[in-house]
Amino acid sequence: MFEPLISEKEAISIKYLPQSQILLALSDLREQNRVPLLLVNHFQQKKGTYKQDSEYTRKLGANDVFIQLQSGLDSIGEQQCELWIGSGQWQYGHKELDVDVDLSFCSNENTLIGSVSIPLEENSSLQNLSQLYYKQIIDFISEQSKQHLLRMWNYFPDINQSGHVLERYQEFCIGRHNAFASGATKEFDYPAASAVGSASQALSPKMVIIFIATHESGLFLENPDQISAYQYPSHYSPKSPSFARASIYHTGKLQQLHISGTASIVGHESKFHGDIINQTHQTIKNLKRLIKHGNEECAQNEQFSLMSSSAGAPIIKVYLRNPADKEIVAPIIQAFTPDTQYICYLQADVCRQELDIEIEMLLNSQRE
Numbered sequence: 001m002f003e004p005l006i007s008e009k010e011a012i013s014i015k016y017l018p019q020s021q022i023l024l025a026l027s028d029l030r031e032q033n034r035v036p037l038l039l040v041n042h043f044q045q046k047k048g049t050y051k052q053d054s055e056y057t058r059k060l061g062a063n064d065v066f067i068q069l070q071s072g073l074d075s076i077g078e079q080q081c082e083l084w085i086g087s088g089q090w091q092y093g094h095k096e097l098d099v100d101v102d103l104s105f106c107s108n109e110n111t112l113i114g115s116v117s118i119p120l121e122e123n124s125s126l127q128n129l130s131q132l133y134y135k136q137i138i139d140f141i142s143e144q145s146k147q148h149l150l151r152m153w154n155y156f157p158d159i160n161q162s163g164h165v166l167e168r169y170q171e172f173c174i175g176r177h178n179a180f181a182s183g184a185t186k187e188f189d190y191p192a193a194s195a196v197g198s199a200s201q202a203l204s205p206k207m208v209i210i211f212i213a214t215h216e217s218g219l220f221l222e223n224p225d226q227i228s229a230y231q232y233p234s235h236y237s238p239k240s241p242s243f244a245r246a247s248i249y250h251t252g253k254l255q256q257l258h259i260s261g262t263a264s265i266v267g268h269e270s271k272f273h274g275d276i277i278n279q280t281h282q283t284i285k286n287l288k289r290l291i292k293h294g295n296e297e298c299a300q301n302e303q304f305s306l307m308s309s310s311a312g313a314p315i316i317k318v319y320l321r322n323p324a325d326k327e328i329v330a331p332i333i334q335a336f337t338p339d340t341q342y343i344c345y346l347q348a349d350v351c352r353q354e355l356d357i358e359i360e361m362l363l364n365s366q367r368e
């Protein structure tokens with residue numbers, strides 16, 4: 001058997017796999033004494049496919065993944081899953097936040113990963129819900145002494161539609177901002193994040209929040225070519241989006257760079273409205289600038305690289321508003337990260353109406 005990569009021995013490793021490979025991947029993990037922590041299905045439970053889904057779910061049940069959930073997003077092409085893997089001792093738990101809402105989590109000494117799926121009603125206020133549940137997450141991770149949020153994902157339907165007063169994304173931003181403002185999290189330690197719109201025709205619409213929290217604070221980065229999201233002018237949202245462009249965390253010999261959802265934004269302005277090719281090029285430019293900046297700020301030995309190394313290769317997730325754009329952007333992204341083994345294309349609405357693509361990444365590097 002191959003010696004596991006450093007990223008696989010020391011930290012959470014994330015793989016994007018087609019659903020058809022999940023059961024096999026899980027049985028391989030068992031043989032290697034590695035722990036399946038979280039499985040995200042990027043496809044919906046649709047009427048008519050119930051039988052097939054329940055078969056998959058039943059087999060999965062026997063494989064003991066700590067946390068399983070549906071993102072509410074749809075894959076473009078084959079149905080994709082996201083499998084998070086740990087090693088060593090992890091413990092599972094869950095906490096009831098509300099009648100229908102559990103926070104599922106698993107944690108080791110340094111790290112806690114968790115998820116909350118919040119059922120949405122027609123008239124749910126995204127502001128109230130995000131404020132309420134962010135506050136509960138923040139309180140919970142403090143109790144668990146993993147009080148530093150490192151990385152968060154936020155998925156909810158109809159992100160660009162109007163909510164009670166404002167656009168639903170803006171209402172979400174206000175609630176999130178208020179929750180952070182009421183706690184100890186300041187601008188300079190906002191987590192890296194992604195926030196995109198999930199499919200609106202879901203059978204049971206949800207706001208899904210997934211997060212990584214750590215005992216010691218990560219390092220948070222901004223992109224020199226972009227205004228920090230938390231300093232955007234107020235016309236984007238009365239309370240600016242509370243996230244960092246990237247975060248870095250060390251465990252053992254590994255350092256990991258979590259890059260937030262990144263779009264075709266320069267300064268604070270959206271660029272290349274209606275032009276998916278140039279939006280993709282601009283997004284890649286932003287990603288490269290951020291990686292370069294991360295390396296200048298803090299790489300200790302090995303640099304974060306787009307190429308694969310002893311610490312592993314980057315993984316990359318691409319959110320597209322229009323599934324048909326995959327054909328156009330795939331060759332551009334392939335040329336950008338030729339070494340990546342794991343790339344995941346999802347259909348999602350970018351939180352700015354005029355933008356059609358958002359990309360997030362996770363890179364590993366080795367330190368002494």
Ligand code: 3EB
Pocket residue numbers: 154193194195229241242243260261262263265351352
């Ligand atoms: C941007 O750069 C694009 O509100 O958490 C990207 C990543 C974006 C995260 C969020 C929003 C968020 O402003 C949008």
